[in-house]
Amino acid sequence: MANQPMTGGRLSRRGKKTGSKAKSFTGTLRRLWRYLAAEKNCLAIISLLVCVDILLTLLGPYLIGVYVDAIAVDSGAIDFDLLKLLLVILGGAYVGESVLAFVKNWLMAGVSQRVVGELRRSLFGKLQKLPVAFFDRHPHGELMSRLANDIDQVSGTIAQSSVQLISGFIAITGSFIMMLVLSPLLTLASLITVPLVLLLSRTIARKTAVLFKEQQVQLGRLNSQVEETVSGIEVIRAFNYEQQAIDEFKTINQELTAVGTKAQIWSGFMMPLMNVINNIGFAAIAIAGGALAVQEVVTVGIIASFISYSRQFVRPLNDLGNIYNILQSGVAGAERVFEILDEQEELPDQRGAKLLAQPRGQVAFENVSFGYQEGLPILHNIHFSVKAGSVTALVGPTGAGKTTIINLLTRFYDVNSGRILIDGGDIREYSRDSLRKCFGIVLQDTYLFSGTIRDNIKYGRPEAADEEVKAAALQANAHYFIERLPRQYDTILTENGGNLSHGEKQLLALARVILTNPAILILDEATSSIDTRTEFYIQDALRRMMAGRTSFVIAHRLNTIRHADVILVISRGTIVEQGRHEELLAQRGAYYRLQQPLTEQFQDQAAIR
Numbered sequence: 001m002a003n004q005p006m007t008g009g010r011l012s013r014r015g016k017k018t019g020s021k022a023k024s025f026t027g028t029l030r031r032l033w034r035y036l037a038a039e040k041n042c043l044a045i046i047s048l049l050v051c052v053d054i055l056l057t058l059l060g061p062y063l064i065g066v067y068v069d070a071i072a073v074d075s076g077a078i079d080f081d082l083l084k085l086l087l088v089i090l091g092g093a094y095v096g097e098s099v100l101a102f103v104k105n106w107l108m109a110g111v112s113q114r115v116v117g118e119l120r121r122s123l124f125g126k127l128q129k130l131p132v133a134f135f136d137r138h139p140h141g142e143l144m145s146r147l148a149n150d151i152d153q154v155s156g157t158i159a160q161s162s163v164q165l166i167s168g169f170i171a172i173t174g175s176f177i178m179m180l181v182l183s184p185l186l187t188l189a190s191l192i193t194v195p196l197v198l199l200l201s202r203t204i205a206r207k208t209a210v211l212f213k214e215q216q217v218q219l220g221r222l223n224s225q226v227e228e229t230v231s232g233i234e235v236i237r238a239f240n241y242e243q244q245a246i247d248e249f250k251t252i253n254q255e256l257t258a259v260g261t262k263a264q265i266w267s268g269f270m271m272p273l274m275n276v277i278n279n280i281g282f283a284a285i286a287i288a289g290g291a292l293a294v295q296e297v298v299t300v301g302i303i304a305s306f307i308s309y310s311r312q313f314v315r316p317l318n319d320l321g322n323i324y325n326i327l328q329s330g331v332a333g334a335e336r337v338f339e340i341l342d343e344q345e346e347l348p349d350q351r352g353a354k355l356l357a358q359p360r361g362q363v364a365f366e367n368v369s370f371g372y373q374e375g376l377p378i379l380h381n382i383h384f385s386v387k388a389g390s391v392t393a394l395v396g397p398t399g400a401g402k403t404t405i406i407n408l409l410t411r412f413y414d415v416n417s418g419r420i421l422i423d424g425g426d427i428r429e430y431s432r433d434s435l436r437k438c439f440g441i442v443l444q445d446t447y448l449f450s451g452t453i454r455d456n457i458k459y460g461r462p463e464a465a466d467e468e469v470k471a472a473a474l475q476a477n478a479h480y481f482i483e484r485l486p487r488q489y490d491t492i493l494t495e496n497g498g499n500l501s502h503g504e505k506q507l508l509a510l511a512r513v514i515l516t517n518p519a520i521l522i523l524d525e526a527t528s529s530i531d532t533r534t535e536f537y538i539q540d541a542l543r544r545m546m547a548g549r550t551s552f553v554i555a556h557r558l559n560t561i562r563h564a565d566v567i568l569v570i571s572r573g574t575i576v577e578q579g580r581h582e583e584l585l586a587q588r589g590a591y592y593r594l595q596q597p598l599t600e601q602f603q604d605q606a607a608i609r
């Protein structure tokens with residue numbers, strides 16, 4: 001639909017709890033990696049910097065060991081020349097390390113922002129391609145949470161864990177080699193704690209994975225509740241629903257707090273437990289080192305260096321546990337983003353889809369049946385045809401299926417059986433773009449975007465010249481109120497035209513549609529009353545718009561219905577009567593009964609006048 005998204009009128013269904021277990025940790029990670037692969041050059045440079053950094057870190061303990069041995073051999077005499085040299089080398093190494101850390105982080109921040117920028121772009125692009133039915137199933141707040149919170153989570157993970165992961169692996173390998181070089185026996189002693197570390201991080205990470213995913217789900221629910229509350233604030237006030245809204249928020253917030261606390265507690269177990277295990281490891285090295293030193297297998301300097309290396313060996317090992325935790329929360333976020341990216345898009349246009357160029361506007365429904373959900377049919381065998389340029393009024397009780405007929409005509413949903421023809425061709429044979437361009441839709445609830453009045457009128461034809469915008473506004477009778485605004489066509493509208501009256505918003509919506517010059521006009525007549533003057537302007541503009549154009553009106557006003565070429569009376573998803581006003585009244589059937597209250601109202605009003 002080129003002109004106006006179908007919005008309003010239907011309350012979104014509140015986000016339900018969904019399963020919280022990560023579906024495939026490695027699968028999601030691999031998929032995330034595909035996004036990171038685009039940054040492989042930058043990642044290669046970062047890895048190189050990490051290698052240099054680790055080499056510098058490994059140098060320190062070795063030099064300290066050399067110096068300790070020098071003192072031990074010289075029975076306590078201090079060699080100041082050697083000490084100075086060592087201090088200069090160590091100082092240089094530590095400064096070098098700091099500079100490298102800065103450059104590494106700077107490069108990594110760029111990588112993570114570019115990757116999530118791309119992810120955000122894919123997700124937003126995907127949302128534009130999803131069928132309307134998808135938005136029926138997902139509350140808006142939850143989708144926004146996926147675009148903001150979940151993507152943030154991914155960005156944090158990439159920025160924090162990638163460098164740590166690379167440097168962790170290199171540091172473990174480097175320290176291990178140095179330990180082996182210094183003393184294979186001591187290396188063996190220091191390895192006794194490794195299985196314990198791995199087992200522990202695995203157990204904790206499994207637990208936290210579930211909790212982090214649940215935390216993201218609850219955050220989505222919270223967003224959805226806040227979004228609904230803010231959008232419906234007037235209804236909430238009008239029905240004194242504030243306390244219930246606060247209670248609902250409190251419940252979700254408590255659930256979020258509970259799961260967030262659990263996730264933090266479990267991931268917080270990691271460090272203290274690791275410290276205990278590390279200390280056991282150091283004790284093992286000290287005992288084994290002491291015994292070996294007595295037997296003169298190793299020197300005191302080697303033990304000093306070894307203890308430093310074993311620290312460098314276990315620290316990244318512990319960090320890996322932590323990174324695993326961070327990865328879990330990032331993967332939970334990424335999984336929720338990928339879930340949307342994997343959703344079935346609107347069915348692509350058929351191969352060789354035709355362009356609906358210069359449509360005449362002849363419309364036919366042939367035995368159309370449809371249900372929004374399987375097993376719940378809404379429309380049954382809808383069959384009618386209308387001539388190009390005619391006005392069709394859809395009337396019937398609420399929930400009868402009038403909007404659904406329009407939803408099918410505009411191909412927001414596809415029919416379950418039967419077919420819909422425009423100018424003799426099945427609408428599924430036309431390209432979606434060209435099909436939707438032939439409709440101009442004016443809903444009861446007009447949606448306006450934040451931006452200027454001009455931008456809003458040009459929404460369906462951004463290339464339109466200012467004169468065309470003005471001409472459309474003149475035809476829609478909108479020009480006069482726009483002229484009175486302080487900045488006329490450049491007046492900025494707040495979200496959904498909050499600074500305009502209901503009637504003014506309707507006039508703008510008409511101008512927007514007039515500018516696109518559609519072949520078929522769809523109008524959901526407003527049921528709410530607008531002041532008589534604006535109402536007159538709207539009716540006057542509509543009359544001009546409908547002249548010579550195929551029009552479908554979900555009609556509530558007797559005046560519109562009386563002048564329609566065809567009236568379709570819908571009841572429980574079927575057409576129960578069709579014809580002109582007088583013919584249907586004469587039948588004294590469903591239409592007659594439906595019109596009774598309206599006719600009386602019309603007569604009353606006429607009498608008053």
Ligand SMILES: Nc1ncnc2c1ncn2[C@@H]1O[C@H](COP(=O)(O)OP(=O)(O)OP(=O)(O)O)[C@@H](O)[C@H]1O
Pocket residue numbers: 136372373378396397398399400401402403404405
């Ligand atoms: N997106 C949807 N998902 C599931 N069911 C829906 C959806 N939209 C409408 N329905 C159901 O389809 C039926 C027909 O609804 P529809 O909106 O077409 O009625 P209507 O005649 O236009 O009513 P009204 O005059 O009140 O707007 C109703 O029972 C409604 O609950």
